[in-house]
Amino acid sequence: QVQLVESGGGLVQPGGSLRLSCAASVNILKIYTMGWYRQAPGKQRELVARITSGGTTTYADSVKGRFTISRDDAKNTMYLQMNSLKPEDTAVYYCNLYPPLAGWGQGTQVTVSS
Numbered sequence: 001q002v003q004l005v006e007s008g009g010g011l012v013q014p015g016g017s018l019r020l021s022c023a024a025s026v027n028i029l030k031i032y033t034m035g036w037y038r039q040a041p042g043k044q045r046e047l048v049a050r051i052t053s054g055g056t057t058t059y060a061d062s063v064k065g066r067f068t069i070s071r072d073d074a075k076n077t078m079y080l081q082m083n084s085l086k087p088e089d090t091a092v093y094y095c096n097l098y099p100p101l102a103g104w105g106q107g108t109q110v111t112v113s114s
Contacts, residue, residue: 002026002102004095009108012085020080020108022095029053030073035098036080038091039107042094049080063089085112 003025012018020036027032035050049059049069057069066085071078078095092107 001099002028004102004105006093006095006105006108009093009110011111011113013114014086014112015031016085017081017083018085018110020082020093020095020110022078022080024076024078024079027073027076029069029076029078029098033098034071034078035096035100036067036069036078037094037096037100038089038110039094040091045094047098048093051078082110085110087112104112 005023008020033052036048039045051057052070068081090112094107
């Protein structure tokens, strides 16, 4: 059973940056397509970015040019660098396979507010 643990969230002002981390319990990052998802209050969970086993990245239009997904296979860790954050980026962020076939972790809260 794969376990994924998200971390790195917090409170940041508009225009600020955060880097989220997703630690995997087994070495799956270079085997499967992985994704970062988010769920804002009252909204459905949505895919923010994904990265294939070959390193190809795809982003939601709302974050394109501001977020960067990456991974470190040696550390079994995936990252989401978030720059130029906006209040509408406020959400709980999760990592999972793409499609999301693994169980959901607790996520990490990102709050963008002045």
